[in-house]
Amino acid sequence: MPTFPGLTHVAVTISDPAVSVPWYTRLIGADPVLDEDTGPFRHIVFVIGEDNLLGLHVFPSGLRDDGDFHPYRRGLxxxxxxxxxxxxxxxxxxxxxxxxxxxxxxxxxxxxxxxxxxxxxxxxxxxxxxxx
CATH class of the missing domain: 3.10.180.10 (2,3-Dihydroxybiphenyl 1,2-Dioxygenase, domain 1)
Structure with a gap:
């Protein structure tokens, strides 16, 4: 059995990039390395540590805060x-x-x-x- 791999990134869904991106930028002390509109969602990425990434996702259709888990919800x-x-x-x-x-x-x-x-x-x- 192969060794279980380590984490490379975590992505969280946010509601307002105008608030969250500056907040994470101040916390991390660095600007995002990527900010792209992928079509289904906006993907904003920070490098943290030596080789890990923290992604912020924004969905144009808005958050889904009802019912069971859905990747469009804030979570984890x-x-x-x-x-x-x-x-x-x-x-x-x-x-x-x-x-x-x-x-x-x-x-x-x-x-x-x-x-x-x-x-x-x-x-x-x-x-x-x-x-x-």
Whole structure:
């Protein structure tokens, strides 16, 4: 059996690119590397870390916030960005404070520490440092 591959990208559906793109640009500290209209949706992509991508999708027909899961809905439980240590988490906590982004403070667990916050659409995000 082959080794299970790592993640290359995460894409989340947003409601308003005029709000979300500047918010993510400030958070990440870099502009998107791609902003294209694919026809069915607008695809805005940021490079995060060394080789991962974060995509923002906007559907021209609007969000579908009713019923069962649909890719046009805001979704998933949360996206966690890996930190190498608790001290790196503390740096991100200070950065979120500088940006005026509300967060839940660093929370300790037996398996690691996390710092949770939300994007403009309420999508749950986290900086996470696993116990080494």
């Amino acid at each position: 439980d949360h996206v966690a960005f890996g930190c190498s240590s608790r001290s790196e988490l503390e740096k991100w906590q200070r950065r979120l404070d500088e940006l005026g982004i509300a967060h839940g403070g660093i929370v300790e667990a037996p398996y690691g520490s996390g710092l949770s916050f939300r994007d403009p659409d309420g999508i749950a995000l986290e900086f996470f440092a696993a116990v080494s």
